[in-house]
Amino acid sequence: MxxxxxxxxxxxxxxxxxxxxxxxxxxxxxxxxxxxxxxxxxxxxxxxxxxxxxxxxxxxxxxxxxxxxxxxxxxxxxxxxxxxIRRSRNVIFYGVQESDNENCMDTILGIINNKLNIRLDLMSIDNCFRMKIPDRNNIKPIMTQFSTVSIKQLVYNKKKLLKGTGMVIREDLSPETLKLFKAAVEKIKKNGRLWSNNGNIYVKLNDKDIISKIKKLSDIETM
Incomplete structure (x- = not known):
């Protein structure tokens, strides 16, 4: 030693x-x-x-x-x-004007039945309420939880029918996914299209035909 x-x-x-x-x-x-x-x-x-x-x-x-x-x-x-999984049945309705003594469930069913042309009843929605924090237009969004993921997806797939109404449907993303989504929005600005589906984030740049899935911040940096 x-x-x-x-x-x-x-x-x-x-x-x-x-x-x-x-x-x-x-x-x-x-x-x-x-x-x-x-x-x-x-x-x-x-x-x-x-x-x-x-x-x-x-x-x-x-x-x-x-x-x-x-x-x-x-x-x-x-x-x-x-x-x-908990958020997978949720969507958020933005731009829905508030009214006195409103019933959020009836309001959302009216939008779904009349604007999205989907026939749903009260049994299709488990929960529906105004969120506490208003959006940039000072309107409180409506959080809606459907009874099944398939009903949620059916409604979400028809979101384009709300174009021109001032109303927008978005998924209820987790804090981390929402942070990633906002970073992607800031990155692409008007150079492409960004959306979420089933809690996943997708992007299609104007100069590319490929749809890319964003899983982490490094995916955004290489765009």
Whole structure:
């Protein structure tokens, strides 16, 4: 095993031992050097053992931290998946004028039946309410949760029929997906078309015929 001593430490140890052995009437320099080396070897081995123990503890701690990191990533992924499933039946209606004592359910059913030409009844909608934060036109959007994903998709696929009415239908995107969507909007501006479907973001640039799916910020940067 290699010795990890410093010249200063060795000199101090040598001087100390020499002083001790001189008191015992032992003055051989070879004896003092041999004794110093023996003690340094013992100390070095002790430190090496301590270092080995610390390395093992560090390795074990690293394994624990990696395992916890993996568990956190899995938990976050599961949470995002659950959130996406929860939002999969939702759409948000923007630009629907507010009225006193309105019934949001009746309002949305009227738009769906009369504007989108889809025949739905009250059983098709589980929940419907005005959101707290108004849009840029100072109109509070209406969050609508349908009873099934298929009904939601049926309504969402007819959103183009609202063109010219001032009303817009958008999916209820998760915070992370919405952040990604806004970043994509800022990136392409008027150089393409951007939309979401089933919680996924798609883009088609004006100079390309390919429809691309945006999954992360780096996808936007390379557009």
């Amino acid at each position: 290699s010795k990890t001593r410093t010249n200063k430490g060795e000199d101090e140890l040598h001087t100390t031992i020499k002083a001790v052995v001189n008191n015992k009437l032992v003055s051989s320099n070879e004896f003092i050097t041999l004794l110093s080396d023996s003690i340094m070897d013992v100390i070095t081995k002790m430190y090496d053992k301590e270092i080995d123990v610390l390395k093992k503890q560090n390795d074990e701690l690293t394994k624990v931290l990696r395992n916890q990191e993996h568990q956190i990533k899995t938990l976050v992924a599961n949470q995002e998946s659950c959130d996406r």
